[in-house]
Amino acid sequence: MIAGSAAFGFAGCASQPTVYSGPEVTRIQVLKERREMQLLNNRTLLKSYKIDLGFDPIGHKTQEGDGRTPEGGYRIDRRNPNSRFHLSLGISYPDANDLAYAKANGVDPGGDIFIHGTPQKWVGTPDWTWGCIAVTNEEMEEVYAMVDTGTLIYIYA
Template identity: 75%
Template sequence: MTRIQVFKSRREMQLLHNVTLLKTYKFNLGFEPAGHKVQEGDGRTPEGAYLINRRNPNSRYHLSIGISYPNTNDIARARARGVRPGGDIFIHGTPDAYVNQQDWTWGCIAVKNEEMDEIYAMVQTGTRIFIYA
């Protein structure tokens, strides 16, 4: 079974098949990378266990695969704070304008376009993704 592990503080994403490491990728995050996403517009990437829930071959960020944020816990936490949880969190490529910038997304995980080609080919809808601080 394929799975993805994301280590935000190391800016390292691992693609695994069962216990075998297939590939490691470096990436950029949102403009506020520390901490779990708590509300729309906070620039953070969520932390926790999610699924890849959609694929977009026509993304304006080269290619993209969607992360199932927000889940029911995320929604409940946001409601308790009186805010909206946000959404549309993806792993995607990097437009030319952002190639030399660090942490420029709104909470997504951005890899190089060539790497996104590999990831898109190997990761299917339903793949588990674990995002760690």
């Protein structure tokens, strides 16, 4: 879903990476309950995607293996062009608050939370990740081209 009259430029095929020449993505919003991820330039919606989440999507991630997708404000902190889930963008979970909570409760907060595509043998089960945010591989190529390291991401219940 494209909103507004922003100009978009995507070019790509299987042998070349997707190139994006539109407005900068300044913020990502993930609306867990709606299973939606939005890419925004300031207040303008650039693109919206249906998503899959962790296999236990209700609530904030608090420890390794809980199957939850974190909630709160983070940043895109790394890019992985060689992900086993097609392509991936790392989310800066856990932050200082997540680490403090885990320490106080004697648990491992977990980590390696990403926005990513799907594995080769994906069967289409909803909410199948271990806490990540998943889109189709074609959509992930767009997201990967549009989003820079350092972009803010807000994940809402």
